[in-house]
Amino acid sequence: MSGNPTAGLRERAIAVLRANDRGGYTVPAAGLYPFQWNWDSCLVALGWACFDEARAWREIETLFAAQWPDGMVPHIVFHRDDPGYFPGPGVWATGREPASSGITQPPVAASCVRWMLERARDRTTALAAARRLFPKLLAWHAWFHSARDPEGRGFVVTVHPWETGMDNSPAWDAPLAAVAPPPDLAPYERRDLAHVDAAQRPTRAEYDRYMTLVQLFRELAYDSAEMVARSPFLVVDPATNAILLRADRDLAALAEILGERAALPRIRAWIARAETALPPLLADPGSGLWQAFDLRAGRRLGVRTHAGFLAFLAGLGETRLAATLDRWADATRYALSSVPAGDPAFDRRRYWRGPVWPVANFLIGRGTGESGHVRLAARLRRDTAALVARGGFREYFDPLDGTGLGGSGFGWTAAVWLAWVDQPERDRGSDEAPDPLK
Numbered sequence: 001m002s003g004n005p006t007a008g009l010r011e012r013a014i015a016v017l018r019a020n021d022r023g024g025y026t027v028p029a030a031g032l033y034p035f036q037w038n039w040d041s042c043l044v045a046l047g048w049a050c051f052d053e054a055r056a057w058r059e060i061e062t063l064f065a066a067q068w069p070d071g072m073v074p075h076i077v078f079h080r081d082d083p084g085y086f087p088g089p090g091v092w093a094t095g096r097e098p099a100s101s102g103i104t105q106p107p108v109a110a111s112c113v114r115w116m117l118e119r120a121r122d123r124t125t126a127l128a129a130a131r132r133l134f135p136k137l138l139a140w141h142a143w144f145h146s147a148r149d150p151e152g153r154g155f156v157v158t159v160h161p162w163e164t165g166m167d168n169s170p171a172w173d174a175p176l177a178a179v180a181p182p183p184d185l186a187p188y189e190r191r192d193l194a195h196v197d198a199a200q201r202p203t204r205a206e207y208d209r210y211m212t213l214v215q216l217f218r219e220l221a222y223d224s225a226e227m228v229a230r231s232p233f234l235v236v237d238p239a240t241n242a243i244l245l246r247a248d249r250d251l252a253a254l255a256e257i258l259g260e261r262a263a264l265p266r267i268r269a270w271i272a273r274a275e276t277a278l279p280p281l282l283a284d285p286g287s288g289l290w291q292a293f294d295l296r297a298g299r300r301l302g303v304r305t306h307a308g309f310l311a312f313l314a315g316l317g318e319t320r321l322a323a324t325l326d327r328w329a330d331a332t333r334y335a336l337s338s339v340p341a342g343d344p345a346f347d348r349r350r351y352w353r354g355p356v357w358p359v360a361n362f363l364i365g366r367g368t369g370e371s372g373h374v375r376l377a378a379r380l381r382r383d384t385a386a387l388v389a390r391g392g393f394r395e396y397f398d399p400l401d402g403t404g405l406g407g408s409g410f411g412w413t414a415a416v417w418l419a420w421v422d423q424p425e426r427d428r429g430s431d432e433a434p435d436p437l438k
């Protein structure tokens with residue numbers, strides 16, 4: 001083979017988003033994920049923004065049209081039913097219009113809106129869209145800081161692994177093991193295995209527990225307070241908390257840009273509370289890596305996953321965490337494995353238990369770059385480029401040999417290509433600052 005291996009990938013990435021466009025929203029991957037997913041959609045909008053800004057804004061506005069009256073933004077919006085997915089709207093039975101699930105997902109929206117607004121070529125359209133979205137973003141964040149932090153402790157809780165987006169992360173093994181499927185668990189048939197090899201997906205035992213929690217939340221009529229009080233799965237997820245803190249910072253920046261200054265004291269209070277609460281609760285003293293905390297068991301779980309590096313995105317990554325990231329990246333051919341190679345939980349091809357996720361590389365890459373670790377950011381970007389050039393826009397990749405895994409024609413992988421890998425240096429959000437480790 002000769003020539004540039006990345007030639008034509010921009011056009012192919014655009015083609016992926018167009019193929020996954022269902023009119024106002026983008027499915028993560030045809031077949032496997034046939035609806036609108038919350039954080040997929042916001043990150044996919046960054047990709048759309050690189051070639052069709054109006055369509056990018058519409059993506060986020062369509063998601064927020066499904067916001068619940070209490071401010072929650074659901075993790076899936078079922079604009080129309082699809083028999084190829086389980087659990088669909090009939091199982092969730094939230095009674096909402098449009099139909100949606102009854103749990104949420106990491107709140108990347110405010111960060112995406114800020115990113116899109118600051119880079120907009122069509123500033124008038126962007127400002128109008130950001131103005132419409134601002135109160136909705138504020139309401140969602142307020143919901144997190146009240147419904148999911150009822151005691152005002154500075155961290156938000158998560159009631160289902162699907163809320164973290166990292167469904168079968170080994171961090172959830174212990175808290176999920178404490179979820180006992182009831183004898184009357186409704187029989188179900190998985191559909192994901194019709195699309196992806198079972199060895200690359202969560203196990204049956206995990207699905208039984210995912211469904212046990214869904215059944216419980218349905219019985220509780222999706223009452224937030226009841227869900228937090230009664231869920232046997234109750235964790236402090238480093239990814240959700242880091243992303244929320246970052247999103248609060250971006251929301252404050254939006255409030256300044258949009259002249260929404262009345263909201264600032266409240267947002268600043270959320271930020272200050274999180275900055276105080278998160279590091280002592282989540283950071284492993286030796287490595288600086290943020291690790292999930294199990295509130296039912298009352299302990300930090302001590303499980304190492306790439307989610308812990310999102311501390312950088314929150315602006316709280318310590319210098320020793322950069323050294324940890326370097327070592328972790330050195331252990332595989334392609335960075336960054338979701339679980340460190342050599343860890344007993346490492347499973348190179350199974351979803352969130354080992355594979356490299358371009359979207360995680362993007363979020364961690366931005367965080368490290370903005371924190372001054374430019375070399376690390378460049379490394380994550382380079383490996384992401386190599387994986388996509390080799391295997392296409394796959395959902396995730398084997399960190400040892402680069403094999404593409406999971407869904408194909410994957411929306412947020414294409415978006416990460418457009419918005420990060422294929423951007424000039426100045427737009428990557430990862431340049432200029434000197435790298436303290438260099």
Ligand code: DGY
Nearest residue numbers: 075086087162167192
């Ligand atoms: C799935 O179906 O695998 C999703 O991750 C749930 O949101």
